[in-house]
Amino acid sequence: MPVLVPEPHDPICFRKDGKRLDGREVDEPRPFSCEVGVIKNAQGSAVVRHGGNLIYVAVYGPREVHPRHLAKPDRGILRVYYRMSTFSVHDRKSPAPNRRDNEISKVIREAIEPVLFLEAYPDSQIEVFIQIMAADGGTRCASTTAASLALADAGIPMRSMIVGIAAGKAQDKVILDLGDKEDKVGQADVPAVVVMKDKTISLLQFDGEMSIEEMKLGFKYILKGAEVIYQKQLEALKGKYEAIQMQAKKESEEYQKTLPKLPQEKPLPPSDTVVSKKTEEIKVNKDEKVQKPKKEPKKETKKGPKKPTKKDVKKETKKETKKKTEEKAQKANETIQNAPKKDSEKGGKTK
């Protein structure tokens, strides 16, 4: 028996003022927020809120493959599990994975694989578990965005971050980032995943009717929308470490406060004099060091090939001195070569 309140199925996707039902422009993505490190047991994890989607992703691995026969001796394997919670959709979904879940797991896996260095993990697996807690259209795209964040959070090296976003067509208009209704009643849906480093596409599906021109516009929107989400991904990843940094700073400050204050009274006279002498000596040395470089460039500019007069040079091995002399000779040659050129140029001009 069907549930009491069915979902609305009218084909209207635009308001009278030309904006979409949720007040967006055609090329505007839905509100997006994300956070990493939300599941403490996982190596890496992320939560993504993209429109009405709420998606949790956890990454475990690289770890042992089970069953063993799936392991590859020359490279690691990536396994992606896309699962919808029973209460994530309008009509309760059966908890067992269905054909759709398995297909989406596969396309997401193939979207992620190109950015991973799986050859670095022979005989092991990386597992990405995706749990949809609320679905609102475009879950495969939002899942990929979340998976990318969780993999980065797990510290797994990646060629680039990836961002999933869909374009489509509803009421003869090309639109970006379809909501649930636009997805269901619209004319076309193009979910895509963009590899942000080189702007290539690593997941592409298409379903509906669209002209080549409309597709072109769709991809333009996709690249624009992906950039917006990419910036938020980076913010979330940096945010985690900034938070740790702040915490560490706070803790160290608190620790400093708890330390017993060192007595800063005048030390005993004999030790005082020794310290002051040492500091004077250091100061003198510093002055010398500062003076040295000032003198050297002058010599080079004026006299070029002449040896530096300091005694330290004698300590150097013969090879080094040889090299130095060669270099100097070269420099000298260059200056000689330069000189006649200038003359010739001048000469040329005068002639």
Place this chain on the structure above:
Amino acid sequence: MIDVNKIVSSLERNYILKLLKEGKRIDGRDLFEFREIKIKTNFSPKAEGSADVFLGDTRVMCGVKYDIGKPYSDNPDQGVITVMSEYVPIASPMFESGPPREDSIQLARVVDRGIRHTNCIDKKELCIEPFKAVYILFVDCYMMDYFGNLTDTAAIAAIAALLSAKIPGAKWDSEKGEAVWDGTIKPLTIHEIPLSITFGRVGDVIFVDPYLPEELIMDGSIAFAVDEKKQITSIQKYGNATWTVEEIMEISQKAIEIADDLRAKMNLRRFCPN
């Protein structure tokens, strides 16, 4: 199936045992002290009701969905409540994907009994037309992070999700021969708030709300469901430990006290709409 059980080192094991014998816990609690509970409801707009519950770091997310179906022939005027639990592999390296494990089924049944046997929801109120149509409520709990004591966390999540739920009202249309929407959406009537209190046991030491390392080394545990009338409504014994009658009577009393205290602290009724 992977048999990856997290191994507690013998050093850690001995340390936990030593602490417990002194009446202390590895996370600094007293023997009969619960971890901090955080509850957030209605996180999922597609569910009729939902709750996200943290017990320390243990996390359970629960959602309520409804369906209309035929009643069981032995209870033709009663609705159906089904509690399911999923040990999703997100929660722990010990969980794997696949069909529900024994533990998962047991947990769901324990939470289910807690709800059904306390008259938490009057199942006759879930009936639309006897013999024809009743509400079927699905309470689905997802374990999201496993740091011990999933049973109590899931019980809180389930009741919080039910409290926050709003279900469309129905009337029987005899012409069509099916239940139709009467245009209202109303909260469920919750008569009782059952809570589950789990005690763990290592040797002679008994403690409440086992933390993950304690859960991994303990001999066994026992879960009590307690209603608002200070009655024990269900008991489930887990694991290999044996308990004397005196011990069981003593901790039942303790369970009632702890449940009362928790109920007052959490004030779950605040999650009711309107």
